[in-house]
Amino acid sequence: MASEILPExxxxxxxxxxxxxxxxxxxxxxxxxxxxxxxxxYSAAMLWFGESTFLH
Structure with a gap:
């Protein structure tokens, strides 16, 4: 993907x-x-990281 977006x-x-x-x-x-x-x-950690990634 990067090779398609960026100049050669x-x-x-x-x-x-x-x-x-x-x-x-x-x-x-x-x-x-x-x-x-x-x-x-584990569930709370994955929920928090998932939400922070989605909101970022």
Whole structure:
């Protein structure tokens, strides 16, 4: 998708930024979700993260 949206000379940088964001989200998001899930319960944590993602 990034290669279709961005100009040809910027496509590689765009794809690398997307992959970097996915990796960073996994590295940061999993421990945070685990902390909230153990604190308030799994269902409440998933509901909160789902709503915050939807509203953002």
């Amino acid at each position: 000379d910027e496509a590689q940088m765009g794809i690398s930024k997307i992959l970097m964001g996915v990796s960073a989200g996994t590295i940061v998001g999993v421990p945070i979700t685990t902390f909230f899930a153990t604190s308030v319960g």
